[in-house]
Amino acid sequence: MKKAILFDLDGTLLPMPSQEEFVKIYFGELVKKRNYDPKRLIDTVWKGTKAMVLNDGSKTNEEVFWEVFTNDLKDLIDDFDDLKEAYNDFYVNEFNKAKVATYANENAKKLIEHLKTKGIEIILATNPIFPLCAVGTRLAWIDLSLEDFDFVTTYENMSACKPNPRYYQDILKRSGLKEDEVIMVGNDVNEDIVPTAKIGIESLLITDTKIGDIDSVDVPKMTFAELVDEIDKYID
Helix, strand or coil, rough: CCCCEECCCCCEEEECHHHHHHHHHHHHCCCCCCCCCCHHHCCCCHHHEEEEEEECCCCCHHHHHHHHHHHHHCCCCCCCCHHHHHHHHHHCHHHHHHHHHHCHHHHHHHHHEEEEECCCEECCCCCCCCCHHHHHHHCCCCCCCCCHHHHHCCCCCCCCCCCHHHHHHHHHHCCCCCCEEEEEEEHHHHHHHHHHCCCCCCEEEEECCCCHHHHHHCEEECHHHHHHHHHHHHHH
């Protein structure tokens, strides 16, 4: 029996039919939080995100992001603590408007509740480019919470991002798990399936809102509804 199951969030537990629409609404609300030039702010967020993806592991993703952000917008920032608090508030409140770019997945809670009865460790392996509060907000859209998981990756506690295999190795190290003791469930070929294969982690590909060439990988492929019915045979 597997000891743990890793779940991607966006596009897996949380349906994401259009990342472009999600980002459009997200940034549309984000630029209202501070009276900064919208284009300059969005460019800086993307630059900070890229820096997190390229993180060499010497700092947390949070530290890497805010170093870029404060350096590029230093002429606009009077109080860093106030700024950070304002953006955390955004992720708890205004960020909820992006929910319309997703849709309900009642099977997500059903599956998590089932796995709890199996005594298996449940890890939310969402790309750690967001703060913990933002992850909690998105989980609430599918009637789940941070407390439903034994470990949640966020920009505060990780120093690597998908598709870097080190991201998955860090999860294993923190959880005291070996590659053959876990299975990854995700919808993105290049972020969830390819990097886990490189380090010997089995994976399942969710096809509802798949990303990438699914024919390029030899792994079980299924809808989320099918996963609910079939999960036991992959973890027992």
